[in-house]
Amino acid sequence: MIDLMAAEVIADPYPFLAQERDRHDIAWHEDMGMYLTFTHELSSAVLRDRRLGRVWIDREPASYLEPFNLLHRNQMMENEPPEHTRLRRPVAAAFQRGHVERLRPRVQALAGQLLDELGPSFDAIEDFAEPLPVLMIAELLGVPNADVASLRAWSQAIVRMYEPGPTQEVIDAAVVAAQEFADFSRQLVAARRSQPLDNDLITELAASELSDDEVVAAVVLLLNAGHEASVNVFGNGLVGLLRSGSRPADDPSLTVEEMLRFDSALQLFERTAMKPVQLGEVLLEPGQKVAALLGAANRDPAVFADPDHFVADRDPNNHLAFGAGLHFCLGSPLARMELVESLTVLFQRYPGLRLDGDPTSRGTFVLRGYTHVSVSG
């Protein structure tokens, strides 16, 4: 069975995932202690089936890990209805109030400013893909620019916990980061409570029916989810696009969907059976876990013609990169807008953009991405 931590799998998981898919659509993974799904059909079923849920269990030792646990226990992504509905509603309402569209000209301007600083050769991650979504989510939530660097560092420390088998060093760093991130968000929420701002997302959340811990967890979730995947989607997608020798399509939104599909920035999402569930050949008993492998689903030849090729104008493109069902990504309109605008500006400035050598992987399976992508043009 595929070893998700093996260096060659992290370097290029797709041949290994294809081999597994040829053998079974679902299979037990002994080391992970859960089933894995390899097809689009079953991964989609895992995400949509209401009998399979995100059931949060505090990580042990619980008192030591409380800062990490508190942020997760109180956020929508780790809860099922009715809690999920209660936690998601005010955030979704705030997102629908036009906050995303007002950022479109800001994304265009910021992308331009970032590129103004660059010469003919640069690092597409550090110099472009990373600062943009971090600055945008900070702007959406009214976080001062001076705090953006800490935000990125906290988020990076926390997401390391989502990989299999975190070391004690990773755990310690995540606990410190979770505590500092929560304190920072608590101060921000308190500031908006005492001095509400117009047209401000945190002001709206602070005035909602959510408790203090829930608002803090929502703010951290948005700051975290709001940039982590976007950086990697851009990096992975850009590498896929440039290696394929193509350019963004006339309709860049098609290329963005292919960037999302081709090399999934988020590879694995877990669910726990709350009732017996038949998945393909397997009957899951309550309490058993299953993970949808989104990268495997997004390369399934039953759904995508020529799945291992980056097709810049692929249409239709029914990928699962934003998930499906109840937990479908709340930030997808923001992520899509940012990706379309930043891709467009990048290729307007650098029509001859090309890769310089091999990019450097971040070395993790679940959050798949690059730390450096050298390009010139």
Ligand code: HEM
């Ligand atoms: C291209 C970038 C992004 C990708 C690939 C992505 C992907 C995902 C996926 C797969 C899920 C579902 C998790 C599950 O089913 O367990 C999810 C949930 C979520 N995402 Fe995103 N996301 C992206 C950007 C964003 C942004 C920009 C934001 C916020 C500003 C955001 C906020 C959220 C939230 C709040 C949830 C939880 C929804 C819920 O549990 O109901 N995401 N995202």
